[in-house]
Amino acid sequence: MTPTILVADDHPLFRQALALAVTQVLPDARIVEAGSLDRAVRAVRDAGDLALILLDLNMPGAVGYNGVALLHAEAPAVPILVVSGADRAAAFAQVARFGAVGFVGKDAPLEAIEAAIAAALSGGRMTPDTDPPDDIAARVAALTPTQLRVLLGVLAGRLNKQIAHDLGIAEATVKVHMTAVLRKLDVGNRTQAAVAARALGLEVTG
Known part of the structure; x- marks a missing residue:
C-alpha cells in the first residue's frame, strides 16, 4: 500500500520543501497538504491510512500546542513530527507531552529534515533533553x-x-x-x- 504523508504548514513554499524531503525518503509516498489546522484535521479523518504527519505549530487555527494535541487525539497511532520555527529547547518537551515523536527546526538542513522523517517513519522517537512528560x-x-x-x-x-x-x-x-x-x-x-x-x-x- 502506498504510504500517505500529511504535510500541514501554512506556507506553500515550505510545504513544497517538506514534500521534496518526503519524496527523498519515500519516493512513492502520497502527499496530502493542509494549510490550516481545520484542514489538517479533515485530512486525517479522510486519509484513513496515514503513515506520518508533518506539522507546523503556527498556522491558522493552531495556538500553542493544540494542533499536536488535536491531531494526536484524532489519530493516536500516527506519528507526528513537528517541523517548526519555534525554539527547540522550549518547544520539544511540550510537543512530546502531547504525542509528537520528534521535533526539527525549519532552519535545519534538508538532510536533517529527511533524517528526522526517516526516523519517525521507522518508529523512532526523539528524547527531549528535559524531564519526562508529567x-x-x-x-x-x-x-x-x-x-x-x-x-x-x-x-x-x-x-x-x-x-x-x-x-x-x-x-x-x-x-x-x-x-x-x-x-x-x-x-x-x-x-x-x-x-x-x-x-x-x-x-x-x-
Whole structure:
C-alpha cells in the first residue's frame, strides 16, 4: 500500500520543501497538504491510512500546542513530527507531552529534515533533553477528539450551549463529555480543567 504523508504548514513554499524531503525518503509516498489546522484535521479523518504527519505549530487555527494535541487525539497511532520555527529547547518537551515523536527546526538542513522523517517513519522517537512528560500532560493527551474540543471550548470561555452549537452536538452530550474530561484530568470543575490545560500551552484565541 502506498504510504500517505500529511504535510500541514501554512506556507506553500515550505510545504513544497517538506514534500521534496518526503519524496527523498519515500519516493512513492502520497502527499496530502493542509494549510490550516481545520484542514489538517479533515485530512486525517479522510486519509484513513496515514503513515506520518508533518506539522507546523503556527498556522491558522493552531495556538500553542493544540494542533499536536488535536491531531494526536484524532489519530493516536500516527506519528507526528513537528517541523517548526519555534525554539527547540522550549518547544520539544511540550510537543512530546502531547504525542509528537520528534521535533526539527525549519532552519535545519534538508538532510536533517529527511533524517528526522526517516526516523519517525521507522518508529523512532526523539528524547527531549528535559524531564519526562508529567501526569497532567499525559491525561490531556489521553482525551478523545471530542473531549479535547470541549476542553478547548471551555478555554475559550464558551458555555455548554455554545460548545454544543460549535460542535454540532446536543448540550446534554457536551455535559457528558465535560464530566469525562474532569474525571480524566482528575480536577473538580471547569476552571481547574482550564487552568491545567492552559499551563500546558493549550491556549485558544477569542
